[in-house]
Amino acid sequence: MIFSWLRSRRRRAICQRPFPAPWDETLSRVCRQAAWLDEGDSRRWRQWIALFLAEKRFEGCGGQRIDDDVRLAIAGQAGLVALGFPDELFDRLKSILVYPGDWVGKKATSLEGGVHLEWRERRLGEAWNGGSVVLAWPAVRRGGLLQDGPRSVVIHEFAHLVDAMNGPFDGLPPLPRGVDGRDWAARLTACRERYEEALDEGRSVALDDYAAESPVEFFAVASECFFQDPHRLIRGDAELYDLLAVSWQQDPKSRVPMSSLRGR
Numbered sequence: 001m002i003f004s005w006l007r008s009r010r011r012r013a014i015c016q017r018p019f020p021a022p023w024d025e026t027l028s029r030v031c032r033q034a035a036w037l038d039e040g041d042s043r044r045w046r047q048w049i050a051l052f053l054a055e056k057r058f059e060g061c062g063g064q065r066i067d068d069d070v071r072l073a074i075a076g077q078a079g080l081v082a083l084g085f086p087d088e089l090f091d092r093l094k095s096i097l098v099y100p101g102d103w104v105g106k107k108a109t110s111l112e113g114g115v116h117l118e119w120r121e122r123r124l125g126e127a128w129n130g131g132s133v134v135l136a137w138p139a140v141r142r143g144g145l146l147q148d149g150p151r152s153v154v155i156h157e158f159a160h161l162v163d164a165m166n167g168p169f170d171g172l173p174p175l176p177r178g179v180d181g182r183d184w185a186a187r188l189t190a191c192r193e194r195y196e197e198a199l200d201e202g203r204s205v206a207l208d209d210y211a212a213e214s215p216v217e218f219f220a221v222a223s224e225c226f227f228q229d230p231h232r233l234i235r236g237d238a239e240l241y242d243l244l245a246v247s248w249q250q251d252p253k254s255r256v257p258m259s260s261l262r263g264r
C-alpha cells in the first residue's frame, strides 16, 4: 500500500516534468509513428514513455550498447499499444534485454506418445513470463523506421505481455468491461480460421504467415498490423480490425496514413 502510494507520487512528479527536447528529436528519428499522433495522444504517449524509461531496466547483451536511440525506439513503439490504457505500466516487466542481432533460442514441444522434442531457432524477440522482454535491435529499429511493412517486434512482444495479463498466453487479451468475452473470442477464432484457409489456398493475406503458428501468435502478429498498417488489416479482414479496436481500445486507422502516402 505504502509502496503503491510512493510509486504514484513518484509517477505524478515524473509526469509534471517537461519532456526533454532531445527525446522529441530522437523519437521523431527512431520512432516515425510519432508523426501520426494528435496533440492529446502525443502528450499521453510522451508521459507514458517518460514513466517507462524511469521504471524499466535496459540491458545490452552480446555487446549491444544502450543509448537513447535504443531506449526511445523501444519505449516509443511500446507506448503505442498503451495509448488505450495509459495507466498500464506493465508492472511485472522489470527488464528489457537487447541483442545486436537475432539470437538462437530453444524451442520445445511434446508429441503424442510422450516424445519430447527440442530444437533451436533464430528469434527476433521473446517475452519471458512477463518479467522480461528480449529484443533484437535491428528488428526494433526497422519497426520504428516503418521499414518492416506491418511488422514491429516491439509491438509483437508487448501484445504477448497484454495477452498474459488475464492469465496464460492464449491469444485472448483482457477486454473492456461490458464486452461479451465469449462472443469476442468466437469471432476472433473465425477470423483466424478464415486467415488459415486463405493461406492454405495461396490467396494473398494481410498478415505474415507466422500468424498461423498458434492463436497466441495470431493475436500478436495481427496486433502488429493493427498498429503499423491498419488499412492493410482492414483490407484483409475488417472484422479482425474491429475486434482488435475493441481490445486495444483505439482506432489507429483514423491516425495512420495509407502506406502509399508515407513516403517510403
Ligand SMILES: [Zn+2]
Pocket (backbone or CB within 6 Å): 156, 160, 216, 217, 220
Ligand atoms: Zn510471438
